[in-house]
Amino acid sequence: MNKTVDEITGGRRMRRMRRFDWSRRLIRENHLNIDDLVWTIFLCEGIGICEPVETMPGVECFSVDVALEKVLYAVDLGIPAIAPFSREPSSVKMENGAYITNPDNLVNRFIRKLKKLAPNIGLIADAALDPYTTHGHDGILRDGVILNDESVEMVAEGALAQAKAGADIIAPSDMMDGRIGAIRNRLDTNGFQDVAIISYATKFSSFFYNPYRNAIGTTNVLNEDKNTYYIDPANADEAMREAEQDLLEGADMLMVKPGLPCLDIIQRLKDRFSVPIFTYQVSGEYAMLRAASIKGWINGEQAMIETLLAFKRAGCCGILTYFAVEAAKKLRVIA
Numbered sequence: 001m002n003k004t005v006d007e008i009t010g011g012r013r014m015r016r017m018r019r020f021d022w023s024r025r026l027i028r029e030n031h032l033n034i035d036d037l038v039w040t041i042f043l044c045e046g047i048g049i050c051e052p053v054e055t056m057p058g059v060e061c062f063s064v065d066v067a068l069e070k071v072l073y074a075v076d077l078g079i080p081a082i083a084p085f086s087r088e089p090s091s092v093k094m095e096n097g098a099y100i101t102n103p104d105n106l107v108n109r110f111i112r113k114l115k116k117l118a119p120n121i122g123l124i125a126d127a128a129l130d131p132y133t134t135h136g137h138d139g140i141l142r143d144g145v146i147l148n149d150e151s152v153e154m155v156a157e158g159a160l161a162q163a164k165a166g167a168d169i170i171a172p173s174d175m176m177d178g179r180i181g182a183i184r185n186r187l188d189t190n191g192f193q194d195v196a197i198i199s200y201a202t203k204f205s206s207f208f209y210n211p212y213r214n215a216i217g218t219t220n221v222l223n224e225d226k227n228t229y230y231i232d233p234a235n236a237d238e239a240m241r242e243a244e245q246d247l248l249e250g251a252d253m254l255m256v257k258p259g260l261p262c263l264d265i266i267q268r269l270k271d272r273f274s275v276p277i278f279t280y281q282v283s284g285e286y287a288m289l290r291a292a293s294i295k296g297w298i299n300g301e302q303a304m305i306e307t308l309l310a311f312k313r314a315g316c317c318g319i320l321t322y323f324a325v326e327a328a329k330k331l332r333v334i335a
């Protein structure tokens, strides 16, 4: 005799509470809010520029004046923070990336202006040398070798310049050893004890960064991978050690990058450490979703929300994403 479903399940039916929209809403465990979104934007030199990024349809590179306008709109939408990245002209690039320390570089000029116009939006400054080096690496390169300690020195000085410009959070993303402690020390000894650090502690050597490299113009100069400093995507325990070390050195928060390929890392960090965990839904993740959506192969908007929600479910308290404005608009309609 075949068993009935009730005999098989013992009368337990998971679908009871999935029957109606109201009941699904009532038992929903995770919610995506505008408060979860950090908008990642690209800056370039010039005036009145809003240039499409070829590898990321729907994303544009803004000159500072345009970026300020766009960010004010994001503030109106309720987005709590932004993270600017710069596309630097080759004229400022140097072997050692020293332009990161210039108080008037693109990012610092933008931060200063934004903080005057909209002091209440959080500003997360990415601290890494790659936009500023002639070779596109995050560290100083000599004879084919990335020089860790010299790079740390430079990036700490760069972080100090960002703090002076008005950055609220420094986000070191170069994966050099000792950078968190060095930056914390540099900030503290210069009166910036209140500037926080969110460490890209678990940054994997990922192929999902390529559209970003195209956006900031480092694709053509970078002719190698970054495997000697980013984490091998095969390793999770190593990512845990990296996170632990960065917390010991003084990181206030942790970042996982890229996002969707690393949901397991997010969850492990969340389980192990009581610090806010963020993720960066990177350019390749954006490009994938966008391209499939343009082709009509997926409903881009729904897939976008689903990925953002997945980050929340995994344990993130916030997400850096190129979709922030789009997602915020959608969430406003739903709310």
Ligand code: PBG
Residues within 6 Å of the ligand: 126, 128, 129, 130, 138, 173, 174, 208, 209, 210, 211, 212, 213, 226, 281, 282, 283, 284
């Ligand atoms: C490097 C940096 C990267 C990204 C932002 N800063 C990675 C890289 O180019 O190696 C990638 C962001 C993205 O893909 O959206 N410090």
